[in-house]
Structure formats: structure tokens, C-alpha cells
Amino acid sequence: MAAKGLADKVRETQVWKSIFRHGPPDNARNRAAVVAGNVFLHLHPIKLKKSGVQLGYTWCMGGLTFFIFLALTVSGVLLMFYYRPTAEYAFNDIVALREHVPLGIMREIHRWGAHAMVITTWLHMFRVFMTGSYKPPREFNWGVGVILLVLTLLLSFTGYLLPWDQLAIWAITVGANMAKATPFLGHGGPGASLARIGDFVMVSDKNDVRFQLLAGRFVGEPALLRFYILHCVFIPLVVGTLIAVHFWRVRKDGGISAPL
Amino acid sequence: MKELINWVADPIRSFPIVCILFYFMMKYYRVVGTKKFLGWSLLFTIPVSIWFAADPNFFTIITLPDNIPIIILIVLVGFLQWFTFYKAALNDNRLDQGLGPIEGLPENREKVWCWPNLVYTELFMIIAGTCFLVVWAILFKAPLEEPANPTWAPNPAKAPWYFLGLQEMLVYFDPWMAGVILPGVVVVGLIAIPYIDTNPKGNGYYTIAERPIAMWGFLFGWLVLWLYLIMVGTFLRGPNWTFYGPFEYWDFHKVVAEYNVNLSEFLWIKWLNTPMPENMFVREFLGIILSLAYMLVLPPLMGMCSYGKKMIEGVGQMRFYIFVVLFLLMMSLPIKMVLRWLFALKYIVALPELELNL
Numbered sequence: 001m002a003a004k005g006l007a008d009k010v011r012e013t014q015v016w017k018s019i020f021r022h023g024p025p026d027n028a029r030n031r032a033a034v035v036a037g038n039v040f041l042h043l044h045p046i047k048l049k050k051s052g053v054q055l056g057y058t059w060c061m062g063g064l065t066f067f068i069f070l071a072l073t074v075s076g077v078l079l080m081f082y083y084r085p086t087a088e089y090a091f092n093d094i095v096a097l098r099e100h101v102p103l104g105i106m107r108e109i110h111r112w113g114a115h116a117m118v119i120t121t122w123l124h125m126f127r128v129f130m131t132g133s134y135k136p137p138r139e140f141n142w143g144v145g146v147i148l149l150v151l152t153l154l155l156s157f158t159g160y161l162l163p164w165d166q167l168a169i170w171a172i173t174v175g176a177n178m179a180k181a182t183p184f185l186g187h188g189g190p191g192a193s194l195a196r197i198g199d200f201v202m203v204s205d206k207n208d209v210r211f212q213l214l215a216g217r218f219v220g221e222p223a224l225l226r227f228y229i230l231h232c233v234f235i236p237l238v239v240g241t242l243i244a245v246h247f248w249r250v251r252k253d254g255g256i257s258a259p260l
Numbered sequence: 261m262k263e264l265i266n267w268v269a270d271p272i273r274s275f276p277i278v279c280i281l282f283y284f285m286m287k288y289y290r291v292v293g294t295k296k297f298l299g300w301s302l303l304f305t306i307p308v309s310i311w312f313a314a315d316p317n318f319f320t321i322i323t324l325p326d327n328i329p330i331i332i333l334i335v336l337v338g339f340l341q342w343f344t345f346y347k348a349a350l351n352d353n354r355l356d357q358g359l360g361p362i363e364g365l366p367e368n369r370e371k372v373w374c375w376p377n378l379v380y381t382e383l384f385m386i387i388a389g390t391c392f393l394v395v396w397a398i399l400f401k402a403p404l405e406e407p408a409n410p411t412w413a414p415n416p417a418k419a420p421w422y423f424l425g426l427q428e429m430l431v432y433f434d435p436w437m438a439g440v441i442l443p444g445v446v447v448v449g450l451i452a453i454p455y456i457d458t459n460p461k462g463n464g465y466y467t468i469a470e471r472p473i474a475m476w477g478f479l480f481g482w483l484v485l486w487l488y489l490i491m492v493g494t495f496l497r498g499p500n501w502t503f504y505g506p507f508e509y510w511d512f513h514k515v516v517a518e519y520n521v522n523l524s525e526f527l528w529i530k531w532l533n534t535p536m537p538e539n540m541f542v543r544e545f546l547g548i549i550l551s552l553a554y555m556l557v558l559p560p561l562m563g564m565c566s567y568g569k570k571m572i573e574g575v576g577q578m579r580f581y582i583f584v585v586l587f588l589l590m591m592s593l594p595i596k597m598v599l600r601w602l603f604a605l606k607y608i609v610a611l612p613e614l615e616l617n618l
Binding site for chain 2: 025028031034035041044045046047048049050051052053054055056057059060063064067068071087091094095098105107108109110111112113115116118119122123125126127129130131132133134135136138139142143146147149150153156157160163164165166167168169170171173174175177178179180181182183186188189190191192193194218219220257258259260
């Protein structure tokens with residue numbers, strides 16, 4: 001009784017009222033206000049079909065993917081305080097992180113979170129396919145989702161290099177050698193040997209797509225810097241933008257799918 | 261017994277078995293999608309998994325910290341695949357009786373408040389997800405190997421697990437196909453799905469009977485060509501990308517006699533008993549014709565058969581041919597696999613002069 005009295009008192013203070021501009025969400029008006037008036041909640045519809053909130057229908061995998069993306073952003077920013085992307089420091093910084101930060105689990109959260117995000121993205125797509133939710137009017141948003149899936153894998157791929165250990169450089173070497181085989185654009189790919197004028201070779205290992213990816217002919221320090229910037233800045237910005245488009249279109253295309 | 265499983269696990273045998281299992285699973289999804297089936301399969305799967313994990317060689321592979329996610333993925337996909345069959349079977353039985361899907365019942369169409377219904381679910385999921393990640397992070401340390409050494413390559417050098425399906429394709433295709441063209445086809449094909457599949461049914465509820473082509477095509481790609489190949493690449497490939505059974509020790513000195521022959525060598529040397537022609541296009545003409553026919557002649561032929569005609573009537577020429585071309589590109593992988601196993605065929609078209617090997 002006393003606690004309830006105290007809660008009511010808090011709700012009447014000027015501070016509380018300045019933050020939450022509506023009463024407790026226990027009636028229709030306030031339930032609408034709490035969702036519409038909050039920047040983090042306003043992407044939700046105020047009311048939605050019951051099947052759209054049933055876990056058996058949605059699996060919550062898209063939401064979990066977004067949650068893990070945020071968890072990865074937070075843990076990633078914390079890791080950036082300890083990490084320098086140079087061949088001299090990268091590996092030693094990870095070792096130092098492991099040995100000198102008591103109870104540190106941020107690298108673990110970041111690594112396992114990255115794996116988990118790949119899994120939840122796939123399962124989200126699996127669910128969306130099984131419920132036919134890509135069908136009109138949601139065709140475009142399915143395409144945005146596929147791009148987000150590719151970007152998720154690229155985020156994982158670029159992040160794989162950063163510890164600068166044996167696993168890192170050789171996994172990236174395997175991947176980058178695929179780029180070498182791109183038709184016409186990689187120096188080991190079909191058609192590249194045709195692209196020459198006399199003695200002048202147009203596609204060589206000094207200018208093909210693998211060179212652009214690695215900033216060199218092998219996985220070296222320039223590749224580390226390039227992957228670091230792609231991983232920490234460029235791809236997250238693109239992903240963040242596309243997530244906004246993806247969520248916006250979920251709303252604009254009629255919310256979570258349901259029988260027509 | 262373990263010898264037998266090692267023997268069966270070789271893709272030569274396990275791939276056809278997986279395909280047959282896939283066929284029966286899809287055909288009898290209404291039987292698969294019952295609680296009884298789930299119960300019996302758990303009764304079988306759990307002891308078998310424990311028995312598998314009790315083997316020291318298999319245990320070493322599955323407990324690599326970087327392989328834990330695949331175990332989680334397999335368990336989740338196994339359950340969720342059953343779950344979609346369960347939901348689809350319930351709906352399809354109702355649709356047979358002329359009733360609508362469960363998702364469309366009035367009580368499910370009813371509108372509910374976002375607060376608290378959805379917001380509380382999300383809050384619960386955030387807390388559960390945080391707990392899960394923290395527990396995982398405490399239980400398993402993030403691995404860190406020796407410092408990068410460009411002069412010494414580990415064997416096998418494996419990509420992250422979610423790319424191992426692509427790396428496994430390298431057994432059957434050159435990098436330009438396995439690493440560039442086919443992944444590109446996967447991405448383009450996925451984006452194209454909603455524009456090809458004009459079937460208005462099955463929008464917003466679980467069903468299989470109402471969209472058979474979409475289901476068979478997508479699930480074959482997802483379960484067999486993607487997930488199965490990832491499992492092969494992770495659990496069954498050791499040093500030099502040689503096959504190792506699940507209970508087999510990764511012996512670096514295992515030698516596998518493998519001699520693969522190009523189609524042109526079959527043609528000129530084996531069948532015609534003549535030396536290989538000088539001109540590379542003459543040499544490879546059979547493979548070139550076969551490959552071109554596969555991509556250019558087969559689609560119109562498929563469009564002329566009765567089933568193809570019916571599909572063209574339904575979706576139009578453009579959609580039909582895009583679908584067929586994407587489908588044939590997808591099927592080029594299992595076709596190449598089977599040719600390799602049956603005839604030890606290396607390349608259908610072998611033009612190393614142009615780096616163009618198919």
C-alpha cells in the first residue's frame with residue numbers, strides 16, 4: 001500500500017511528467033500514447049493482429065536479429081577502446097584484452113553474438129518464406145532483407161580478420177582467393193586473359209577485385225585497416241540504414257503478414 | 261557399426277540418402293508434422309546423438325568453440341522444420357475441408373494493443389537473449405590461435421562455418437563458379453522469388469499443399485544444398501579437404517587415390533582413340549555444346565512439355581524462363597556432384613587457357 005502510494009507520488013512529480021507525457025498505460029488512450037509518443041516504440045503499430053504477436057507464428061527471429069545487432073554494436077564499440085588495427089598491435093591487443101581485463105566477456109559476447117546473428121537471420125528468412133510473407137505487397141521488403149542477410153555475412157567476414165591470428169588471415173585468404181576468380185574482374189578468372197592490349201595486361205594481380213578488397217596482393221596490413229573500417233564503420237552504417245528501411249516497410253506494407 | 265557410419269557418411273552415399281529422406285519428408289509432411297512423429301524421432305535422436313558425442317574423434321570436432329553455433333543451428337532447424345510441418349499440416353487438413361487457415365480465424369484476426377502484448381514479448385526476448393549470450397560467453401572463451409604467419413598455412417584452412425557450403429562446392433566447381441557465380445545466383449534468385457512466385461495462396465499462413473513448387477524448390481536448396489553441405493564441410497572434411505567419417509581420426513597422411521578425367525579426354529582418348537585436337541574449342545566442343553544446350557535449349561524444351569505449358573499460362577513466359585534458368589543453375593551443383601561420383605568426371609568444359617573450367 002505504501003509502495004503504491006509512493007509510485008503514485010513519483011508519477012505526480014514534475015520530473016516524471018516531463019519524461020512521460022501520459023498516465024500509466026492501463027487504458028486505451030494511454031496505451032496509444034505510450035507507443036506513439038516514444039521514439040523507440042513508435043515504429044510499432046498501436047494495435048496489431050493477434051497472430052502478429054503469437055510466438056508460434058513469428059518466432060521473434062527478426063526482432064532477435066535486431067537485438068543482437070545492437071548488442072554487437074555496444075560490445076564492438078567497447079572492444080574498439082582496446083584495439084589498434086595494425087599488424088604490430090592487433091594480435092597483442094587481443095591478448096592483452098584477454099589477460100588484463102578482469103571478468104571480461106565482451107570479446108566472447110561479440111564473437112558468439114556474431115554467430116548467433118547469422119543463425120537468427122537465416123531462421124527469420126526461413127520463417128518468412130514458410131508463411132509466404134514475401135508475397136505482395138511485401139516483395140520489395142523481402143529483397144531488402146536478402147541484402148541485409150548478405151551484409152550480415154560480410155560483417156562476419158570482415159570481422160574474422162581483426163584478431164590477426166592464423167585462423168583470421170587464412171580464412172580471409174580462402175575467401176579473397178574467390179574474388180581472384182571473378183569472371184573478367186579477377187586476374188585468375190575466366191576472360192581476364194582476354195583483356196589485354198598487345199603486351200598491356202588490363203586485369204592483373206595489381207588491380208583486380210582481390211587487390212581492391214585486400215588493398216594488396218595478399219592479406220597484409222593494408223587489408224587489416226581496410227577490413228577494420230569496413231567492419232566498424234562502413235557496413236554498420238549501410239546495415240543501419242537498411243534496417244530503418246526494412247522496419248519502415250514492414251509497417252507501410254501492412255504490418256506482420258496474416259491471411260488476406 | 262562406427263565403421264558403417266563412417267562409410268555411409270561419405271557424400272557419395274550420404275547425399276543420395278539425404279535426397280531420398282528429403283523426398284519422403286516432403287511427400288509425407290502431414291505424417292512428419294504430428295506430435296507423435298516428433299516424440300518418436302526425439303526418442304531415437306537423443307540417444308543416437310549422445311552415442312555420437314561419446315566418440316572421442318567426433319567429440320573433438322563438435323566441441324570446437326567455433327562449431328558450437330552449428331550444433332545450435334542444427335537443433336533449431338530440426339525443431340523449426342518439424343514445427344512448420346506441424347502448423348502446415350493443421351492448416352492443410354482444414355483447407356481440405358473447405359475451412360480457412362488457423363491464422364485467419366476471427367479470434368486471431370482480432371486486434372490487440374501493442375502495449376502490453378508485443379512490448380512485453382520483446383522485453384522478455386531481450387532479457388532471454390542477453391542471458392543466453394552472457395552464459396554462452398562465460399562457458400566458452402573466444403578462441404585465439406597463433407599470431408598471423410603468412411609463411412605457414414594451416415591444413416585444412418577453413419572459412420567460417422556459414423561459408424563452408426561454398427567451400428565444399430569447390431570440390432565440384434572451380435572458384436569462379438563456386439565462389440562467384442553460384443553465390444551470386446543464390447542472392448539474385450532469393451531476391452527474385454517474390455517476382456517469380458505469383459501464386460497468391462499461402463500469404464500469411466503456414467501451408468505446403470497450396471504452394472508445392474515453392475516449397476520443394478526452396479527447402480531443397482535450404483536444407484540439402486545449403487545446410488547439408490555446411491555440415492559436410494564442417495564435420496566431414498579434414499586435412500587437404502579429404503573426406504573423414506565422423507568417427508575417423510584426422511590422420512594427415514591419409515591418401516585418397518583420386519584421378520578425375522575431363523569430358524574431352526573421355527571423348528577423344530577413350531571413345532575415339534585419337535590424340536587430343538590442337539585447337540581448344542574443337543577439343544572441348546562436346547562439353548561446350550552440352551553446357552550451352554543445358555542453359556539455352558533445355559528451358560524452351562521444358563516450356564513445351566505439358567507441365568511447362570501450364571506454368572507459362574499461369575505466370576507468363578518471362579517469369580517461367582527466369583525461374584527455369586535459376587532452377588537449372590541451382591541443379592547444376594547436384595548434377596556435377598553425381599557426375600563426379602559416377603564417372604570421376606572432372607570438367608565438362610576444360611579450357612584452362614581461358615581459366616574457364618566447368
